[in-house]
Amino acid sequence: MFLGRRREKFGLIILGNSGVGKSFLVNIILDRPLFRHQFSARSVTDRTESTNCTIGGQQCRIYNIPGLIEGNTERFDLNRREIQRAFNEEKYNSIIIIYVFGHQNGRIRHEDIMSFQAIHQAYAFSLDSLIVIVNGLPRKRSINYNEDTRKTLIDLLGMKLRHVCFIDQLDATNIKNYDIRQHLLDAISNAYPRKHIKTDDIHVKNDEVDRLKTDLGRLHIWMTKEQEKYTDTLAQMEQDCQAMESLSDLRRLFCRCKMDLHQLAIYQKQARQILYFIEYWEDEEIRHKNEPHYRGYRLVTRNKDKALEDLKVNQDSQDSATISLNRCRRNIEQICYELEQIYGRRLGSDYKAVREYYELCDDLQFDESSENA
Secondary structure (H helix, E strand, O other): OHHHHOOOOEEEEEEOOOOOOHHHHHHHHHOOOOOOOOOOOOOOOOOOEEEEEEEOOEEEEEEEOOOOOOOOHHHHHHHHHHHHHHHHHOOOOEEEEEEEEOOEOOEOOHHHHHHHHHHHHHHOOOHHHEEEEEEEEOOOOOOOHHHHHHHHHHHHHOOOOOEEEEEEOOOOOOOOOHHHHHHHHHHHHHOOOEOOOOOOOOOOOHHHHHHHHHHHHHHHHHHHHHHHHOOHHHHHHHHHHHHHHHHHHHHHHHHHHHHHHHHHHHHHHHHHHHHHHHHHHHHHHHHOOOOOOOHHHHHHHHHHHHHHHHHHHHHHHHHHHHHHHHHHHHHHHHHHHHHHHHOOOOOOOOOHHHHHHHHHOOOOOOOHHHOOO
16 A cells, blocks of 8 residues: 555545535545534535544545636635645645545536646646545446446546546435445555645636536537548548647657656755755754853854755755756646547557656655665
């Protein structure tokens, strides 16, 4: 299990639009009715709620956050700030994201897709730290529903999801559902907490949600008609051209990733050296604390202050390199996904460019163990 590899405290952020059952699922995870939940026409959670807990033997702070999309602009802006506040509170900790989708007669809702993409654009969810839940499903459903819906989510989100859970409709008065709780805890244990640095603002104009739904429908109809105009030969030529462009972009992004990775490793090595000197100067400062007028004491103090300044500059440089890596990762994942679509999902890890992607982007937070990747 991934959690076993890390010992530090991590954050667990629960996202999803209003009414999808986030609060109830959090209460099941905590095994106690901590957060208010009920069937309501309006959002029950209007402020970020959080509490400390232990999951898999590790300390965790779990966040129950209002849904992004609401019926008025004021609520939307408030919800966006609440989401940003939760990520900001955990900016120095690794995070696991749980995104809860609702459904309409079994179909994934457009507003849930738009909300997910808006937050993903801002914080670049990592595939191995993301858990997607489709909640409130009827117990009696098609035997193929889970697999078909998983494929639909992959197509709609443009991501190869690794952790997807399907939760049946439960009795809202009973959180003591041990099978579901264990199912959720297992999913969390198999996810890998990662740091999430904000790379963009959350952009969704709430008053355009209905228009976007209509546009999506029109776009689907238009694409279907356009596809019928072309012969198989022209379609193949278009695919080949698109693949060549994607591979060119992929090689460029790999080079950029490798440069950023090398630079980040240098910054991390410098940080360890600076920390070593800070500890040394602090020891010297303590040793001479009873000699404040001693010339060596003043020199020690100046050296320590200078090292602290250098450490802050180093951390800023690491943050910049990490942001650049996150952007590259997101673009690489999108290109690899597009290539898989071009080749009818036959593009596997044995393909050279994709194999290089898996090797390079296996751990984009670059722990000490991956500095020599």
